Amino acid sequence: RKEVEQDPGPFNVPEGATVAFNCTYSNSASQSFFWYRQDCRKEPKLLMSVYSSGNEDGRFTAQLNRASQYISLLIRDSKLSDSATYLCVVSYSGTYKYIFGTGTRLKVLA
Amino acid sequence: ETGVTQTPRHLVMGMTNKKSLKCEQHLGHNAMYWYKQSAKKPLELMFVYNFKEQTENNSVPSRFSPECPNSSHLFLHLHTLQPEDSALYLCASSQDVTGQETQYFGPGTRLLVL
Numbered sequence: 245r246k247e248v249e250q251d252p253g254p255f256n257v258p259e260g261a262t263v264a265f266n267c268t269y270s271n272s273a274s275q276s277f278f279w280y281r282q283d284c285r286k287e288p289k290l291l292m293s294v295y296s297s298g299n300e301d302g303r304f305t306a307q308l309n310r311a312s313q314y315i316s317l318l319i320r321d322s323k324l325s326d327s328a329t330y331l332c333v334v335s336y337s338g339t340y341k342y343i344f345g346t347g348t349r350l351k352v353l354a
Numbered sequence: 355e356t357g358v359t360q361t362p363r364h365l366v367m368g369m370t371n372k373k374s375l376k377c378e379q380h381l382g383h384n385a386m387y388w389y390k391q392s393a394k395k396p397l398e399l400m401f402v403y404n405f406k407e408q409t410e411n412n413s414v415p416s417r418f419s420p421e422c423p424n425s426s427h428l429f430l431h432l433h434t435l436q437p438e439d440s441a442l443y444l445c446a447s448s449q450d451v452t453g454q455e456t457q458y459f460g461p462g463t464r465l466l467v468l
Contacts, residue, residue, distance in 0.1 A: 248396070276454045287444055287459035288397070331397075340385065340409060340451035344397040 245270050250332050250345035258353050261322050265348045267332030268314045275337035277308055277315045282329045282347065291317075291330070322352045357381050358460035360445050366466045367435065375430040375463045377445030383458075385451045386428040388420060391442040391462070403428060404451045435467045 249268045257263045269277075277294035292299065294306040294315050305318040315334075319326055332345040358379045367373050379386060388400040402410035403422040417439075419431040428445055444462045448455035 252394075278456070285464075287461050288457075289459070290456045293456070335453035337453050339453045340387075340402045340404065341399065341453070342457060346394065346396045 246345075247271060247343050248332055248334055248345040250330075250348045252346055253349040254351050255348065256351045256353055257322055259322055259324060261352075262318065262320045263322055263350065264316055264318045265330055265332075265350075266314050266316050267345055267348075268312075269332075269334045269343075270313070271334075271336070272310075272313060273336055274313075274334040274343075276335045277306075278333040278335075278342075279304075279306060279315075279317050280331040280333055280344075282331055284328075288331055319350075322350075324352050324354060326350060327352045357458050358445060358447055360443075360460035360463055362463055363461060364464050364466075366468065367432070368468050369435060369437070371435075372431070372433040374432065375443055375445075375465075377428040377430075377460055379426055379428075379445075379447040379458070379460075381447055381449075381458060383447040383449050384425055385448045385455070386422060386425070387446040387448075387457065388428065388430050389444040389446060389459075391444055392440075397444065401430075402451065409451065432465075435465075437467050440465055440467045 279291040280288040281291045282288040298307045303320045307316045329347040335342045389397045401420040421429040442462045445460040446457040
């Protein structure tokens with residue numbers, strides 16, 4: 245089983261739609277969680293960290309479910325500019341090991 | 355954004371060549387990383403440096419040789435590579451290596467080995 249698993253997609257959604265991605269992780273010792281965004285042929289950039297209580301940043305909401313070992317990303321009112329690959333990242337406290345998922349590709353259609 | 359820069363951006367090399375990738379971070383961070391990103395695969399951590407000291411060599415073949423002369427600069431020396439080494443090589447930095455830090459990535463070097 246992969247340490248971090250994501251549905252590769254693509255998720256094709258119309259503008260204005262709400263879309264959600266999940267990411268499962270296998271190691272319960274995982275401590276920190278992140279969503280990164282990677283545009284085609286560009287480097288990954290932090291979208292948001294995921295906190296235990298869940299957090300929101302504008303149209304983006306991240307949730308953590310430790311019992312079921314998954315994190316989620318919800319995007320409301322999708323924009324064309326949201327089209328990208330979304331990478332789930334987990335790490336372990338006190339270490340430098342960031343484990344990346346393969347990413348979920350989102351296409352927002354006009 | 356110029357927080358983390360990488361050169362060259364593209365590189366084509368033969369299997370007998372020797373080349374070096376360069377990374378520089380202007381963020382005052384203490385930790386630097388090399389990652390490999392191949393098509394349809396997750397980012398693979400290759401090397402980690404913390405305060406110029408290598409703290410991780412993730413079972414990387416010896417044909418990849420990192421060098422970290424100071425906390426701002428990181429090199430990846432390449433020699434006798436194989437075609438399967440063709441990939442995007444990303445450099446990243448973070449303030450520390452607590453595992454809770456945001457990593458900032460450079461634009462990457464797209465490498466093709468012929």
